[in-house]
Amino acid sequence: MKKIRMQIDEKEVVxxxxxxxxxxxxxxxxxxxxxxxxxxxxxxxxxRLCMVExxxxxxxxxxxxxxxxxxxxxxxxxRSEKIDKIRKVILELLLxxxxxxxxxxxxAAEYGADKNRFEKEASFCVHCGLCVRYCAxxxxxxxxxxxxxxIRKEICFIPEIAAKxxxxxxxxxxxxxxxxxxxxxxxxxxxxxx
Amino acid sequence: xxxxxxxxxxxLRQDILSKRDPDRPCISICVGTGCLAxxxxxxxxxxxxxxxxxxxxxxxxxxxxxxxxFCERGPVMxxxxxxxxxxxxxxxxxxxxxxxxxxxxxxxxxxxxDPATKEKATRESDIxxxxxxxxxxxxxxxxxxxxxxxxxxxxxGYSALAKVLSGxxxxxxxxxxxxxxxxxxxxxxxxxxxxxxxxxxxxxxTKYVLVNADxxxxxxxxxxxxxxxxxxxxxxxxxxxxxxxxxxxxYIYVRQEYPLAVENVNLAITRAEEYGLLGENIxxxxxxxxxxxxxxxxxxxxxxxxxxxxxxxxxxxxxxxxYIRSNVKGLWQKPSVLNNVETxxxxxxxxxxxxxxxxxxxxxxxKGTKIFSLVGKIKNTGLVxxxxxxxxxxIIYKIGGGIPGGKKFKAVQTGGPSGGCIPESLLDLQVxxxxxxxxxxxxxxxxxxxxxxxxxxxxxxxxxxxxLTDESCGKCVPCREGLRQMHKILTRITEGKGxxxxxxxxxxxxxxxxxxxxxxxxxxxxxxxxxxxxxxxDEYEAHIQxxxxxxxxxxxxTSYYIDPEKCQACLICMKKCASKAIDGGKNKIHVIDQEKCxxxxxxxxxxPSRFGAVVKISxxxxxPPIPEEQRTxxxxxxxx
Numbered sequence: 001m002k003k004i005r006m007q008i009d010e011k012e013v014v015x016x017x018x019x020x021x022x023x024x025x026x027x028x029x030x031x032x033x034x035x036x037x038x039x040x041x042x043x044x045x046x047x048r049l050c051m052v053e054x055x056x057x058x059x060x061x062x063x064x065x066x067x068x069x070x071x072x073x074x075x076x077x078x079r080s081e082k083i084d085k086i087r088k089v090i091l092e093l094l095l096x097x098x099x100x101x102x103x104x105x106x107x108a109a110e111y112g113a114d115k116n117r118f119e120k121e122a123s124f125c126v127h128c129g130l131c132v133r134y135c136a137x138x139x140x141x142x143x144x145x146x147x148x149x150x151i152r153k154e155i156c157f158i159p160e161i162a163a164k165x166x167x168x169x170x171x172x173x174x175x176x177x178x179x180x181x182x183x184x185x186x187x188x189x190x191x192x193x194x
Numbered sequence: 195x196x197x198x199x200x201x202x203x204x205x206l207r208q209d210i211l212s213k214r215d216p217d218r219p220c221i222s223i224c225v226g227t228g229c230l231a232x233x234x235x236x237x238x239x240x241x242x243x244x245x246x247x248x249x250x251x252x253x254x255x256x257x258x259x260x261x262x263x264f265c266e267r268g269p270v271m272x273x274x275x276x277x278x279x280x281x282x283x284x285x286x287x288x289x290x291x292x293x294x295x296x297x298x299x300x301x302x303x304x305x306x307x308d309p310a311t312k313e314k315a316t317r318e319s320d321i322x323x324x325x326x327x328x329x330x331x332x333x334x335x336x337x338x339x340x341x342x343x344x345x346x347x348x349x350x351g352y353s354a355l356a357k358v359l360s361g362x363x364x365x366x367x368x369x370x371x372x373x374x375x376x377x378x379x380x381x382x383x384x385x386x387x388x389x390x391x392x393x394x395x396x397x398x399x400t401k402y403v404l405v406n407a408d409x410x411x412x413x414x415x416x417x418x419x420x421x422x423x424x425x426x427x428x429x430x431x432x433x434x435x436x437x438x439x440x441x442x443x444x445y446i447y448v449r450q451e452y453p454l455a456v457e458n459v460n461l462a463i464t465r466a467e468e469y470g471l472l473g474e475n476i477x478x479x480x481x482x483x484x485x486x487x488x489x490x491x492x493x494x495x496x497x498x499x500x501x502x503x504x505x506x507x508x509x510x511x512x513x514x515x516x517y518i519r520s521n522v523k524g525l526w527q528k529p530s531v532l533n534n535v536e537t538x539x540x541x542x543x544x545x546x547x548x549x550x551x552x553x554x555x556x557x558x559x560x561k562g563t564k565i566f567s568l569v570g571k572i573k574n575t576g577l578v579x580x581x582x583x584x585x586x587x588x589i590i591y592k593i594g595g596g597i598p599g600g601k602k603f604k605a606v607q608t609g610g611p612s613g614g615c616i617p618e619s620l621l622d623l624q625v626x627x628x629x630x631x632x633x634x635x636x637x638x639x640x641x642x643x644x645x646x647x648x649x650x651x652x653x654x655x656x657x658x659x660x661x662l663t664d665e666s667c668g669k670c671v672p673c674r675e676g677l678r679q680m681h682k683i684l685t686r687i688t689e690g691k692g693x694x695x696x697x698x699x700x701x702x703x704x705x706x707x708x709x710x711x712x713x714x715x716x717x718x719x720x721x722x723x724x725x726x727x728x729x730x731x732d733e734y735e736a737h738i739q740x741x742x743x744x745x746x747x748x749x750x751x752t753s754y755y756i757d758p759e760k761c762q763a764c765l766i767c768m769k770k771c772a773s774k775a776i777d778g779g780k781n782k783i784h785v786i787d788q789e790k791c792x793x794x795x796x797x798x799x800x801x802p803s804r805f806g807a808v809v810k811i812s813x814x815x816x817x818p819p820i821p822e823e824q825r826t827x828x829x830x831x832x833x834x
Contacts, residue, residue, distance in 0.1 A: 045515030046669050048710045062709055067515040082709070086672075089706040093675035118679050127668060146510075146668075149493065151678045153668035 006074040015070040022050055022065035025078065032065055032078050033087060033107050035094075035177055036128040041137050043067045044129055047094075049087055049107070053077040062086075084111055092117040098124045098178035124180035125155055131172035131181045141165045144172065144181075155181065157188040196470040199478045200356035203347075206469070210344050219254045219295045220274040222336055223283070226261030226422050227415075227454055229268035233285070234258075237269050240285035244292045254295060257345075260335035260423015261415075263577035264323055267306070272318050272336050279318035280304035309573075309595070323574045326592045328555065328581040330563050331539050335423035340458050343465035346426040352471055354542035355430050358437060359479040362545075367438040368394060371541070373549035375561045380406050380497075380534030381610075381638050382714070383560070383627035389531055392521040393439040396529035401441040403432055404525065404532040406502060407448035407455065410494040411610030412661065414641035416565040417535035419577055421448065421455040424539070425462035429485060431541030433472065436483045439531055444483065447502050449490045460487055494611075494665035498713050499524075499532050501667065512667045513713035534639060536565055556582035560626035564637070570607075570644040573598050580625070587621040590644055601646035604745075605729070609638030611658045611665075612718035614725025615651060634725040636718070650747035651730040652737050656684035658722035666715065673716030676707040680723065689750040692738035697727065742813020749793040752812045756797070758783045758820045760807035763827050767797035767808060783825040788816055 002017040008025050015024035020043060025032050035047035043066045050065045055075040062082070077083070091113035095104055099115045101124075108115060127146075132155060135144050143161040146153055157166070166185065173182055197203045223229070223238045238258055245254050264270050267281035271291075278300055280291065287304060294301045305314040306321045315321045318336070338345035346352070358367055372387030393401055405428060409417040421428060432444045448456055463485050466472040474482045488506055495501045496511040503525045505511035516523075524530025540562060544552045553561045560582040566589065568578050573595030580589055586606055590596065597603050605615040608625075614635030616623065623629055627637045645654065663677040680703050683696050704720030711717045727734060736742045743751040756767070756776075761783045768776040768784055775791040778784030784807075786797070801808040 043515060044669075045712055046671065048671055048712070051710055063517060064515060068517050085702075086706050086710045089676075089702060090671050090710070093671055093679065096675070096679075119682065121678075127671070127674065148668075149495075150666040150668045151663055151674060153674070 004070050004072050006070055006072065006076065008076040009078050017070075019070045020066055021052060021054065021063070021068045021070055021074070021076055024070045025065065025076070030078060033110070034066065035103070035126060036130065037066045038130055038134065038175065041130070041133045044133065047090070047126070047128055049090055051083055051086055053080055053083060087111045088113045094126045097121045097126055098180070101126075101178040103177045123154065124178045124183065126178055126180075127153060127155075128177060129155075130175040130177075131155060134172050134175055139165075139169065139171065141169075144184075155184060157185060159188060159192055162188055163192055195468070197477060198470065200360040203352060203356050203469075203471075203477060207347050207350075207353075210348050214348065217275055220257055221254065221291070221295070222257045222259045222272045222274065224261055224268060224270045224336060225258035225340070226265075226335075226419055227452075228261060228265040229270060230454075232268040232282075234269035236285045237271070237283050237288070240288035241291065244288040248292055248296065250292065250296065254292065257339045258341070259338060260340045261332075261419040261577060262318070262336035263327075263329075263332060263419070263579070264321070264574065265577065266573070266575040270336070271304075277317045277319065279306065279315070279321065281306055323576070323578075323593055323595070326588065327579050328563050329579045330543060331427070331536065332419065332423075332565055332577060332579045334427065335419065338424065340423045340425070341461055343426060343462065343469065346424070350546070351426050351542075352430055354545035355433055355471065356477060358434050358545060359477050359481060364394065364438045364440065367434060367545065370544060370549050371438070374544045374552040375549075375559075376537065376540055376544060376552070377560060377627055378533055379536035379540070379564065379637075379639065381636070383637055386533055386537055389521050389533070390435065390439050392519060393441075393529040393531045396522045398528055399440075400526075400528045401439055402525045402528055402530040403435045403439060403441045403444045404502070404506070404530055405432055405444070405446040405448075405538055406497060406499075406532055406534040407446055407452070408490050408497040408502060409449065409452075409535075409639060410497050410665075411639055411641045413569040413643055414567045414610060414639055416567055416577060416640050418452050418455055420535050420539050420565075421452070422458050425455075425459040426466065427539045427542060428459070428535055429462055429466055429472070431538035432485065433476070433483050434541050434545060435531060435533070435538065437481055439529070441531070442482050442484070444485045445506055445525070446485060446487045447490060447496070447506060448487060450492050456487060456489060463487070493667070494661075495667045495713070495715050498715055500713065502532065503530065512669050513715070515712055536640070557624055557626040557629065559628045560637075564625065564640055566608075566625075566640045566642040568594050568642050568644070570642075571597050571601065571646040571649070572644040582626050583624045585622050585624055586616065589625070589642070590621070594644065597644065597646050599646075601648065603644070604647050604649055605645045605651065605654075607635075607643040607645065607654065607658075607722075608641065609636035609721075610641045611661045612636075612715065612721050613638045613641065614721045615645070615654060615729065616725075617729040619729075634728050635721070648745055648747060650688070650743050650745040651726040651733045652684065652743075653688050653745075653748055655723045655726045656681065656688055659684055659719070662715065662719045662722075666719070670710075670712035670716060672707045672710040673712065673719060676703045676711075676716075677719055679703055680707075680720070684723070687734065687737045688743075688748045690737070690741045690748070692734075692741075694738070696738060697731075697734055701727070736813065740813045744812070746810045746812045748812075752793055752810055753788060753816045754786055754791060754793065754795065754797055755809050755811060755816050756784050756786055757807050757809055758785075758824075760805055762805050762807070764802065764805070766800050766802070770796050770800045772796065778825075781827045781829070783820065783827060785819045785825070 004015045013028040033049045036044045045067045052065045088111040095115035096118040143165045147156045271280040376386045377383040501511045501513040565579045663681045668674045775787045798808040
């Protein structure tokens with residue numbers, strides 16, 4: 001495997017070809033906040049928390065590190081005024097949904113996000129898609145999926161599949177950063193048992 | 195009949211032309227969606243019936259054509275060879291029209307009348323709406339039957355394809371397109387030649403060329419008109435593109451809401467296949483190419499390149515995070531060139547007439563023409579094709595005829611929902627990709643919505659943000675959640691509940707959406723807010739600080755009041771008020787009960803203009819109702 005040398009936060013990092021910037025950083029012990037990333041899943045690029053600044057060919061730009069591939073000579077900065085501001089606002093937007101999520105609270109403390117900045121929303125779901133993608137990509141069951149789009153988008157268990165597959169699995173439960181998934185499951189379960 | 199060589203094509207063209215008498219009268223009627231809605235189908239049937247009745251079948255031809263653009267005055271009819279143009283034609287006009295052709299006369303009453311000079315214009319090209327345009331692409335729409343390939347061949351159709359296949363290498367075609375500096379007409383204005391080159395040079399044998407016909411901007415219908423009216427021009431451009439980049443398959447992604455476009459383009463594909471202009475070994479060149487039509491399922495975001503490709507692959511139409519361009523890794527991970535309908539339709543013109551001809555008109559960075567759909571508060575609604583570099587003022591006043599109802603121009607919104615609003619002070623701006631972007635708006639696919647003084651710019655921003663909130667795919671946070679909050683705040687401001695700091699919050703949310711969104715929809719979504727803030731900040735401040743809507747448009751911030759000096763107690767508003775909020779009677783001055791009033795504005799609309807007693811106010815207290823004892827009107831007795 002070809003080795004790639006790059007710099008993350010002024011630290012020399014060696015990555016393997018095909019690795020994303022996020023993977024290279026994690027491997028080197030540099031942390032970048034993420035919500036929708038999971039090592040077993042295809043990059044999703046949805047939460048945008050993992051944005052970093054990359055410099056290559058004399059050009060600086062913001063990219064999501066979970067998608068952007070490591071390249072030779074790349075210079076990466078995982079914190080800057082702009083990045084921190086983006087992360088703060090994203091967290092504040094999500095805290096309107098799930099103010100009690102431990103993971104969001106942890107990040108909020110780091111980036112100074114105010115959980116009360118925006119009016120509270122009804123749904124806890126932050127649309128990280130971990131449950132949906134885990135069920136599809138790892139378990140290949142498709143028992144939970146997204147329905148509708150935009151602000152009306154939500155996760156939904158497919159009763160026919162869920163009734164068969166979920167009771168013995170529930171591996172997605174611990175992936176959910178907000179406990180919305182469990183709530184949705186309980187709802188489907190109670191509807192099914194009626 | 196299959197054409198095996200470019201010579202066969204030329205021979206067929208001559209055959210078609212030899213059977214046609216250029217002096218024989220032909221009645222062309224636009225059967226595009228707009229004119230159909232005005233009853234064009236009935237008109238064409240009446241005309242055909244009348245021709246039969248008068249026994250003129252052998253002397254007069256008829257044709258259902260594509261949209262020439264003057265939708266305001268549809269159904270539009272053009273009579274060849276004189277190009278006499280009749281507007282707003284009705285079925286009952288048929289006998290007069292047919293008789294006039296027979297007698298070599300003109301039906302004067304159906305001609306265009308210039309509202310200013312009262313002069314009539316006989317020919318299509320004499321009408322100011324057309325006169326000031328530069329119609330290179332859309333001009334053929336009214337000349338050909340949109341369902342006939344022979345008509346397209348008769349005006350020189352597929353000659354560019356023959357030229358390419360018989361004597362041009364893909365490299366030569368690419369050079370010509372690059373030299374023309376043709377930029378994508380769908381939104382971003384990326385140079386088509388460079389996009390093609392990227393795909394051509396990308397590794398792999400399987401490549402695709404794609405047509406983006408997912409025109410979803412409210413009020414825009416350029417691509418629809420082209421695809422409905424002249425589908426072969428788009429196909430010809432696409433085949434040339436396929437040949438150039440080395441693709442053997444092309445896809446047309448067309449929105450479900452365009453049934454006529456789907457019908458016409460499918461028919462065009464069948465006809466082109468029958469002639470061997472599509473399929474295997476086209477014109478004996480050894481080049482194989484097929485085209486597949488894919489109907490969208492009604493999502494605005496599918497106009498975005500990666501979402502469109504994801505949808506073509508049969509998955510949910512969501513953009514994918516990408517740092518590799520689609521022309522290198524696109525549809526099914528293969529190099530894919532995606533251009534919009536109008537871009538493809540320009541290709542045969544460039545091949546036939548050359549890049550030098552194409553670049554004769556335009557600005558430094560934008561060459562050729564651009565079709566705009568001119569809508570909103572404008573006298574001449576319709577499609578207009580203008581040279582790049584024409585000023586907004588000329589488009590709006592010379593072609594569009596200005597603002598109706600004696601109202602004042604306020605702004606023009608260009609570029610679709612994620613474009614921006616350009617104020618009066620910039621009316622002399624030349625239209626071009628870079629010029630519009632510099633002004634905080636964009637070319638987009640060519641929507642142009644004119645707004646008059648009664649339009650509230652905060653409400654405009656709210657409207658477009660609402661549209662985008664609705665059409666966001668919901669995948670990434672800055673777009674889905676950011677727009678949700680922006681929409682909430684803007685709605686609050688228009689309801690008079692704006693707070694200090696709202697503008698700053700909106701600016702911050704905009705910045706994050708622009709910087710951090712996944713796709714172009716999110717990145718450009720804050721434009722309606724940012725551009726209105728840039729040019730109309732005072733309106734935002736008036737709403738937030740003074741609770742006043744300067745355009746007196748936001749319902750929650752306006753009140754209606756009846757001026758007791760002017761009210762003639764005519765009872766009209768009282769009867770029309772659905773909320774029963776108006777108190778009054780015969781000879782009793784009317785008064786609006788502000789508690790009951792819902793600000794619907796009906797009283798203002800119905801109050802006779804000679805009285806003009808109903809007043810709309812915003813940001814000021816409603817004057818107290820006049821004392822009961824002063825409400826009786828004592829009228830002078832009429833003198834006998």
